[in-house]
Structure formats: C-alpha cells, structure tokens
Amino acid sequence: VKGHDFIDKKLGKVAPYGIYDIGRNEGWVSVGISCDTAQFAVNTIRTWWNLKGKDQYLNANEILITADCGGSNGYRTRLWKVELQKLANEIKVNLKVCHFPPGTSKWNKIEHRLFSYISKNWRGKPLINYETVVNLIGNTTTEKGLSVTAVLDKNEYKKGIKVTDKELEKVNLHGNEFHPEWNYTVMYN
Numbered sequence: 001v002k003g004h005d006f007i008d009k010k011l012g013k014v015a016p017y018g019i020y021d022i023g024r025n026e027g028w029v030s031v032g033i034s035c036d037t038a039q040f041a042v043n044t045i046r047t048w049w050n051l052k053g054k055d056q057y058l059n060a061n062e063i064l065i066t067a068d069c070g071g072s073n074g075y076r077t078r079l080w081k082v083e084l085q086k087l088a089n090e091i092k093v094n095l096k097v098c099h100f101p102p103g104t105s106k107w108n109k110i111e112h113r114l115f116s117y118i119s120k121n122w123r124g125k126p127l128i129n130y131e132t133v134v135n136l137i138g139n140t141t142t143e144k145g146l147s148v149t150a151v152l153d154k155n156e157y158k159k160g161i162k163v164t165d166k167e168l169e170k171v172n173l174h175g176n177e178f179h180p181e182w183n184y185t186v187m188y189n
Contacts, residue, residue, distance in 0.1 A: 011129060011130070012033065014031050014032065014033065014127070014130065014133050015031070015032035015033075015034070015035060015036040015040065016029050016030070016031050016032070016115075016118075016133075016137065017029065017030050017032065017036060017040060017041055017044045017072070018030075018044075018110055018114055018115060019044065019045065019048050019110075020109055020110040020113055020114040021056075022109055022113075024056070025113070025144065025145050025146050025147070026146070026147050026148070026149070027110075027113075027114040027118075027140070027146065027147070027148035027149070028044070028047075028048040028052065028148070028149050028150075028151075029044075029114075029118070029137050029138075029148060029149070029150045029151075030043070030044040030047060030048075030150075030151055030152075030153045031130065031133050031134050031137065031150060031151070031152050031153060032153045032155070032157065033130065033152070033153070033154055033156075034155070034156045034157045035157045035158070035159050036071065036072045037072050037079070037157040037158070037159060037161070038072050038073065038077050038079035038080035038082075038083050038161075039079065039083055039157050039158075039161070040072060040153065040155070040157045041072040041073045041080065041083075042080070042083035042084055042086070042087050043083075043153065043155065044153070045063075045065070045087060046087050046090070046091075047151060047153070049063070049087075049091055049093075050091075051151075052149065054091070060093055061093060061094060062093060062094045062095070062096050062185070063093055063094075063095050063096065064096045064098065065095060065096065065097045065098070066097075066098050066099075066100065066108065066109075066110075067097060067098070067099050067100070068099065068100055068105040068108060069099045069100055069101060069102045069104075069105070069182065070102070074099070075099040075181055075182050078163035078167075078168050079161055079163050081163075081168065081171045081173060081186065082163050082167055082168065082170075082171060084097070084171075084186040085170070085171045085172060085173075085186050085188075085189075088172075088186050088187065088188035088189075089188045089189050091188075092188050093188065094185050094186065094187050094188060095185065095186045096184075096185045097183070097184055097185070097186065098182065098183050099182040099183070100182075101179075101182060113146065114146070114148070117140050117141075117142055117146060118136075118137050118140045118148070121136055121137075121139065121140040122136040122137070130152050131152075133150075134150045134151065134152050135150075137150035138150035171186060172186060172187040172188070172189055173185070173186055173187075174187060
C-alpha cells in the first residue's frame with residue numbers, strides 16, 4: 001500500500017515524523033515533503049519545543065526522547081547525534097535518549113497510541129495534497145482524549161550527509177551505564 005503517496009505523482013510523497021507526550025496524551029506530527037533524515041527528525045523536536053513544549057515544561061532541564069534503534073533517529077546515525085547537540089545548545093536543555101533495542105520498536109508507545117489512530121483516521125481517504133494529509137493527522141482523536149497537532153515542514157533535507165569522526169567528537173555525549181550505545185544524554189554546551 002502506498003500510504004504516503006499522492007494520487008498526483010508530481011506532489012511526491014510525505015514523511016510524517018511524530019512526537020508522543022505520554023503524560024498529556026498529545027501527539028505532534030511534522031509532515032515532511034522531502035526525506036526522513038536525522039535533520040528532519042531533530043527539526044520536528046525543535047519545532048515541537050518552540051511552539052508547544054517550552055510553554056508546557058517551563059522548568060525543564062532535560063527532555064527524554066525514546067526512539068527506535070534504526071532509521072533517521074537510529075543509535076548508529078551520527079548525524080542524529082550532531083543535530084541533537086545543535087538543538088541542545090540552542091534550547092539550553094539536555095536531551096536524554098533511550099533507544100528501543102533492535103526488533104522491539106513494536107513496543108514503542110508512539111506506534112500504538114498515536115500512529116495507529118492516525119492510520120485509522122485516514123484509512124480510505126485519498127491523499128490529494130499536503131493540506132489533506134496535515135488535516136487528517138491533525139483531526140485525529142480518541143475516546144481517551146488523544147489530541148494531535150500536525151504541521152507541514154517544507155524544508156528540503158538531503159540524504160547521505162556524512163559526519164566525520166572530528167565532528168562526532170564535538171558531541172557532548174554521556175553514555176548511561178546500561179547499554180550506553182542505546183541510552184545516552186546529549187548535554188548542552
């Protein structure tokens with residue numbers, strides 16, 4: 001099923017990237033128009049923080065991010081860590097990351113409590129343009145009070161950006177005692 005393709009092939013595809021706030025039962029989804037990259041993933045977090053998070057969590061000194069083990073926010077993705085460092089420095093908040101071990105992303109709450117409902121909401125509806133996708137995602141609710149904010153990210157993100165060892169060394173990364181490759185904090189400078 002081409003669930004992220006438009007009927008009009010000239011429009012291309014969309015790349016949704018989401019944040020799910022478990023405590024508030026709130027979703028935030030950026031709908032990208034280019035590629036699902038580490039820069040796109042971190043920009044989604046940045047946009048959520050600037051438009052919602054910093055007002056909801058006024059005294060936050062750390063943000064906990066749970067992420068799958070692969071893809072744009074994978075634990076081996078160097079650009080993900082470099083971009084997280086830029087974000088941490090920009091917002092002056094430490095970013096604590098916990099990756100689900102390989103093969104366990106099905107237990108990630110974002111899949112069951114956000115994206116499954118988004119999929120149900122847009123099932124059978126033609127994705128004719130970006131506005132339709134953003135509106136279908138943003139109008140997703142549940143009986144248990146889920147609310148979702150959706151925004152269109154019109155930035156172009158390039159695939160294949162290489163991060164050198166020297167660039168990676170500049171990341172102020174502190175691994176946790178338990179599986180530091182999957183669990184770490186990016187401290188702001």
